[in-house]
Amino acid sequence: MINTRYYFLIISFLTFFGLNGYSQLVKKMEPPFWWSGMKNKQLQIMVYGGNIASYDIQVDKQKHLKSIEKTENPNYVFLNIEVPENGSSVLKIDFIKEGEVIQTVDYEFKERQSDKGNQIGFNSSDVVYLLMPDRFSNGDTLNDSNDDMLEKANRAAPSGRHGGDIQGVINHLDYFNELGVTSLWINPLLENNQKKYTYHGYAITDFYRIDPRFGDNPLYKKLVSEAHQKGLKVIMDVVLNHCGINHWWINDLPSQDWIHQFPEYTQSNFRSSALIDPYASEYDKMLQQTGWFDRNMPDLNQKNKFLAKYLIQNTIWWIEYSGIDGIRLDTQPYADREMVAEWAKTIVSEYPEFTILGESWLQKIALTAYWQQSSVTPDGYSSNIPVITDFPLHYAINEAFNEEQTWTEGMAKLYYVLSQDFLYSNPMNTLVFLDNHDVNRVFSNLNKDLAKLKMAIAFQLTTRGIPSVYYGTELLLEGYAHQEHGLMRMDFPGGWHNDPQNAFTQEGRTEVQNEIVDYYKKLLHWRKGKDVIHSGRLTHFVPGDNVYVYFRYNQNECVMVVLNNNNTEKEIETSKYKEIMTGYNTGFEIIHQKRMETLNKIMIPAKSAFIIELKN
Numbered sequence: 001m002i003n004t005r006y007y008f009l010i011i012s013f014l015t016f017f018g019l020n021g022y023s024q025l026v027k028k029m030e031p032p033f034w035w036s037g038m039k040n041k042q043l044q045i046m047v048y049g050g051n052i053a054s055y056d057i058q059v060d061k062q063k064h065l066k067s068i069e070k071t072e073n074p075n076y077v078f079l080n081i082e083v084p085e086n087g088s089s090v091l092k093i094d095f096i097k098e099g100e101v102i103q104t105v106d107y108e109f110k111e112r113q114s115d116k117g118n119q120i121g122f123n124s125s126d127v128v129y130l131l132m133p134d135r136f137s138n139g140d141t142l143n144d145s146n147d148d149m150l151e152k153a154n155r156a157a158p159s160g161r162h163g164g165d166i167q168g169v170i171n172h173l174d175y176f177n178e179l180g181v182t183s184l185w186i187n188p189l190l191e192n193n194q195k196k197y198t199y200h201g202y203a204i205t206d207f208y209r210i211d212p213r214f215g216d217n218p219l220y221k222k223l224v225s226e227a228h229q230k231g232l233k234v235i236m237d238v239v240l241n242h243c244g245i246n247h248w249w250i251n252d253l254p255s256q257d258w259i260h261q262f263p264e265y266t267q268s269n270f271r272s273s274a275l276i277d278p279y280a281s282e283y284d285k286m287l288q289q290t291g292w293f294d295r296n297m298p299d300l301n302q303k304n305k306f307l308a309k310y311l312i313q314n315t316i317w318w319i320e321y322s323g324i325d326g327i328r329l330d331t332q333p334y335a336d337r338e339m340v341a342e343w344a345k346t347i348v349s350e351y352p353e354f355t356i357l358g359e360s361w362l363q364k365i366a367l368t369a370y371w372q373q374s375s376v377t378p379d380g381y382s383s384n385i386p387v388i389t390d391f392p393l394h395y396a397i398n399e400a401f402n403e404e405q406t407w408t409e410g411m412a413k414l415y416y417v418l419s420q421d422f423l424y425s426n427p428m429n430t431l432v433f434l435d436n437h438d439v440n441r442v443f444s445n446l447n448k449d450l451a452k453l454k455m456a457i458a459f460q461l462t463t464r465g466i467p468s469v470y471y472g473t474e475l476l477l478e479g480y481a482h483q484e485h486g487l488m489r490m491d492f493p494g495g496w497h498n499d500p501q502n503a504f505t506q507e508g509r510t511e512v513q514n515e516i517v518d519y520y521k522k523l524l525h526w527r528k529g530k531d532v533i534h535s536g537r538l539t540h541f542v543p544g545d546n547v548y549v550y551f552r553y554n555q556n557e558c559v560m561v562v563l564n565n566n567n568t569e570k571e572i573e574t575s576k577y578k579e580i581m582t583g584y585n586t587g588f589e590i591i592h593q594k595r596m597e598t599l600n601k602i603m604i605p606a607k608s609a610f611i612i613e614l615k616n
Contacts, residue, residue, distance in 0.1 A: 025049045025095060025103045028248070030208055030310070031317045036084040037112040038316075039350050042066070044309045045079040045107070046254070052095070053077050055102065060092040071255040071306070078306055084109050112320065121355035122183045122233050122326050124428045124466050125534040127524055129181040131471040132437055133189060133214055134161055134199040137168025137495030146212045150246070151198045153213075155496075158486030161199045166215035166223050168495055173230050175504050179517070180524025181469060183233040185328055185357075187437060189214050193246050194296055200437070200489075201237070202330060203244030203297050207314045217321070224323045233325035235357065236318060240311050240343065241334040242297040250298060258307055260290035260299040267291050268299070272333035272360075273367050278378065293334070302339035312343050316350060325355065329385065332358035332371055337381060344373075344384035357431060358385040361438075365392045365420045374425035390430040390465060393417050397434060397459065398445045401452040401565055405546035411565055412543050414459065421464070428535065432465040434473060441472075441479045441488050448478070450512065451607035454519055455563050458591065458609035461523045462552060462561045464538050474517045475503050519591075523611070526590055532557040539580055547572065547604075551580045558584060562602065562610040572602040584614035 028048035053074040059065045059081075069078040081091070091107040122128065138144065144153035144163040154160035166189065176184065188201030191211045197203070201211070210220050224234045243249070249258065268291030274280040275288060292299045302308050315327065327347070332340065344356050360371035369375045372388045396413040403410040421427035434442040434456055446452040453476075460467050472492060479488025494502030502508030509517060527533055532554050540550035547570055548563040558580065564570045574581055587596040590611040596602070604610050 025052065025055075026105055029105065029107070031313055032208060033108040033110060034083065034317075035112040035320055036089065036109045037086045038083050040346060041083045043081040043083050044306070044313060045081060046306070046310060047077045047079060048075060048252075049095075050075060054097075056096040058094045058096060060094075064091060069306070073252065073254055075252055076254045087111055113323070120233070120325055121353045122235065122466070123355065123534075124464070125528075125531075126182040126233065126466060127180065127461070127527065128183045128185050128235065128431070128466060128468040129176055129179070129471065130185045130187075130433075130436055130468055131169070131492075132164070132187045132200065132489050133166065133169060134164040134201075135489050135491050135495075136164045136471060137172055137492060138163040138165060138497070139167025139169070139171045140165055140215070141497075143213050143215065149193050149198075149211070149213060150195045155491075158484050159197055159199065160486075161213060162491055162496075163213075164491070164495060165213065166210070166219045170219075170223050170226055172495075172504060173227060173232060176232055177230055178521070179474065180521055180528065182231070182528070183235055183325070184227060185235040185468065186237060188237045188239060188330075189220060192244055194244050195246075197296070199486075202239055203242075203246075203294075204239055205244040205247045207243075207311075208317070221322050228323070234322075235326040235328050235355075236322070236324045237330060238315055238318075238327050239330045240300070240302065240340065241331045242293045242299050245296045245298060247298075254306060255304065257301050257304050260292070260301050265292065265295055267295075268293055268334065272362055273364070275333060275337070276367055276370050276378070289334070289336070293331070300335070302336035308336075308339045308342070311339075312346050315343065315347060319347070319351060319354065326357060327354075328357045328359065330359055332360050332383070332385065332388075333362075337383065341382065341384045348384065355387060356385045357387040357389070358383065360388045361391055363391060363395065365417065366423050368392055369423040369425075372425050372429065375423065376425075386426065387429040387431060387466065390432055393430070393463075393465075394433055394435075394439070397456050398440070398442060401446060401449075401455055405543065405565070410543070410546050411548035411563060414548060415540060415543050418463070418538070418540060427464050428466075430465040431468050432460050432463060433468040433470065434460055435470045436468070437470065437489055438481065438485075440481050441470075441477055443473065443476045444478045444480055444488075448476075449607075450515065453516065455565065455607065455609045457516075457519065457523065458561065458611060459563060461527055462533055462559065462611060463550075469520070474520050475509070475513050476516060522591065530557070530559070532559055541577065545570070549577065551577070553580065558614040560587070560610075560612040560614055562604050562612070564604045564606065564608055566606055568606050570604050570606075572604060574599055574602060581614065583616060586615045587612040588615065589613075 026049045030046045034043055051074050053070045064082045066080045066082055088111045089109045093105045093107055094101045095103045153163050155162045189210050190204045191206040191209045192198035192201055192203050193205040194203050210217050227234050269287040271288050274284040358371055360368050362368045370377050371383050373382050373384050373386050396417045400413040477490050493499055494504045532552050536552040536554040546565045550561050552559045
C-alpha cells in the first residue's frame with residue numbers, strides 16, 4: 001500500500017510541474033511540437049511564463065539553439081531553433097535561475113509525413129462544398145457545451161451555438177459523394193472562447209486548439225483522413241487578420257505593437273479599394289489596415305516580426321498535422337499584404353501541390369484581380385495566392401436572372417464580367433459561387449424562383465473557374481444578410497437526431513427540394529469526368545434578346561450552353577455560331593437527357609438552360 005503522505009507529495013509535485021511536462025513556469029510553448037525534415041530550417045518557439053525572460057536557457061543539443069530574442073514583456077521569450085534534418089527526436093530545453101535548473105521541457109520533433117504526397121490541392125476540376133460546422137450536423141451531443149467555454153449551447157437562438165460538430169461532418173461524408181462535390185471547405189474550427197456569437201468561428205482564442213465544442217485535434221485529423229478515403233479533399237479556413245478579444249495574448253501582450261491600438265475603439269472602414277486607389281488618402285488606407293474588424297476581434301499587427309513568424313508557422317503546423325489539401329484565407333486584403341505574400345510563399349515552398357484561396361471581397365473586377373498572384377498590378381505586388389473569390393461574378397449572377405435584357409442588364413451582366421477576365425493572371429483560378437455564409441441566400445435573391453435557380457446553377461457549373469456550393473442551397477434554404485446572420489445560416493435539416501425532417505435522405509426531402517438536389521446531382525456527377533469543363537477554352541457570344549450562348553471546348557470535346565432568361569420559349573438559329581459548331585451535326589442535352597438529331601435550330605423552353613454535348 002502507498003503511504004498516504006508520499007502519495008500527496010507525488011500529486012503535489014505533478015500538479016506543480018504539470019502532467020503535460022510543463023511547470024507553472026512555462027505556461028505556453030507554441031508551436032507545441034514540430035517536424036524534422038522541413039525545407040525551412042528555422043523554427044521560432046514562443047515561450048510564455050512568469051518573468052521567463054530573466055531565466056537562462058540552454059538546450060542539450062546546443063547547436064540547435066541559434067538565438068534567444070526578447071520583447072518589452074518579460075513574460076515572453078522567442079527561441080530560434082535549427083530544425084533537425086530527419087527522424088524523430090527530442091530537444092531538452094532547460095530554464096535556469098542562479099545556476100539551478102528550475103524546469104526542463106522536452107520539445108519533440110516528429111518525423112514528417114506530408115512529403116509522402118498526402119496534400120494534392122484543389123483546382124477547377126473540383127467542386128467545393130462550403131459548410132458551417134455548428135449548423136451542419138450534431139454528431140456528439142456530449143460536447144454541445146463545455147465547462148471551460150463561456151458560451152453554452154442554445155439552439156433556440158439564431159446566433160447561438162447549435163451543437164454541430166466535426167463528428168457530424170464525418171457522419172455524413174457519404175452525402176457529399178452522393179451529391180457529387182469533391183472538396184469540403186469548413187468554416188473555422190479553432191477555439192472561440194467568447195461570451196457570444198462564437199458559432200461562426202472567426203474570433204479565435206487559441207490558434208493551436210480545435211474548439212472542444214466541435215471536438216479535438218485528433219478528431220479533426222480523423223475527419224481529413226476519412227474524407228481522403230472517400231475521395232474528398234478538405235480546405236481549412238484560416239484567419240490572419242484578427243483574433244478573439246479573449247485570446248490568452250490580449251491581457252498580456254507579447255509587445256504593445258502585437259495588435260493595432262487606439263485611444264478608443266476604432267473600426268476598419270472596410271474599404272480594401274483604398275489600398276489600390278491611386279488617389280487614396282493615407283487616413284483611409286490606415287483605417288482599412290489597422291482598424292478593428294469588430295469590438296470582439298482585435299486587429300493583429302502582422303508587421304511585428306514575431307507575430308508574422310508565429311502566424312506562418314501556425315498555418316504550416318496545421319497543414320503538416322492534419323493533412324489538409326487547401327486553405328481559404330479569410331479577409332485577405334485586411335492583413336498586411338507583404339506578410340501575406342511571405343506567408344503564401346512559405347507555404348507553397350513546403351507544399352508545392354497545396355492550394356490557397358484568398359477571400360478578396362471587392363465589387364469591381366480590377367480591384368479583385370489585384371489580389372491574385374501574378375496579376376498585372378500598378379505597384380508590382382504579387383500576393384502569391386493563386387485562387388481568389390469572384391465576388392464580381394457572384395453579384396452579376398444574382399442580378400442577371402432577375403432582369404430583362406438591356407445593353408448592360410440581364411444576361412449582359414454575365415457577359416461583361418467574363419469579358420474582363422484579361423485582368424486576372426488565371427481566370428480558371430477564381431471561386432465561382434452563388435452564395436456563401438456572408439451574403440444573401442441565392443434562393444431568396446432569385447425571389448424563390450426554381451427556374452432562375454436552375455439557370456444559375458447550370459451557369460455556375462459550366463463557366464470557367466472553381467464552383468463552390470453553400471450548404472443548404474440544394475435544399476432551398478433562405479435568408480438575407482441584412483437580417484440577423486444566424487437566420488441565413490440555418491441548421492441543415494436532419495443534422496440533429498430530433499429534427500422533424502431529415503434532408504440527408506431522399507425520403508426526408510420535400511418534392512421541390514428533391515428536384516434541386518437531383519438537378520445538382522446530375523450536373524455535378526457529369527462535370528466530374530469532363531476535362532472540357534475543367535480546363536477547356538471558353539468562347540461566348542454577345543447576349544441578345546435575353547439569351548446567352550457560350551461554348552467550352554478542347555481538342556476532344558465541345559459543349560454548348562444556352563441560357564434563355566425569357567418568359568417564353570425561344571428558337572435559336574445556330575448559323576451565327578459556326579466558328580465553333582462547324583463539323584458537329586448532332587448533340588446530347590445533359591439536363592433533359594435528350595438526343596438532338598439536328599443542330600440547325602434549337603428550341604429552348606422559357607426560363608431554362610440547355611447543356612449540349614456536341615457530336616460529330
